Amino acid sequence: MSRNPRENLILGGFICIAFGAFFTVAGVYTLASTVGVLGIALFVFGMSIKSNVGLSKEAVRNWRPAEGQLPDAGRVMYRVDVTIDEPIESTIVCGPCGELSVHKGPKPPSFTCPQCNIELWNDEEE
Numbered sequence: 001m002s003r004n005p006r007e008n009l010i011l012g013g014f015i016c017i018a019f020g021a022f023f024t025v026a027g028v029y030t031l032a033s034t035v036g037v038l039g040i041a042l043f044v045f046g047m048s049i050k051s052n053v054g055l056s057k058e059a060v061r062n063w064r065p066a067e068g069q070l071p072d073a074g075r076v077m078y079r080v081d082v083t084i085d086e087p088i089e090s091t092i093v094c095g096p097c098g099e100l101s102v103h104k105g106p107k108p109p110s111f112t113c114p115q116c117n118i119e120l121w122n123d124e125e126e
Contacts, residue, residue, distance in 0.1 A: 005049060010047060013039045013040065014043060020034075020036025021036070064091055067098050068093075071095075076096065080092050082107055088104075089104050089105065092111060094113040094118065096118055097116040
């Protein structure tokens with residue numbers, strides 16, 4: 001089961017409505033009406049609850065990747081995350097030392113880690 005009570009109530013209501021329909025076909029009308037009405041009540045109550053899925057805008061705006069060293073893959077590793085919404089900023093994790101740097105704007109054409117002075121990339125034409 002999901003940890004979201006809204007989804008649980010809607011699913012439970014739908015299941016009760018389905019069982020109420022099965023009991024109606026079987027001719028057990030007392031049980032069918034009880035389970036069916038309970039299913040409708042659960043479904044309506046579930047639809048009225050606000051969903052708590054996702055992060056708030058503030059949490060998304062303040063998100064940063066975890067600092068830490070990246071595994072060695074035969075070359076210098078790094079991680080770059082660029083925000084899509086304003087303000088545009090890039091977060092860069094240096095693989096060898098695990099330093100997290102924040103750069104205003106999109107991914108820069110070249111970057112050298114300020115802590116260990118290793119050039120992570122250089123996209124400039126030579």
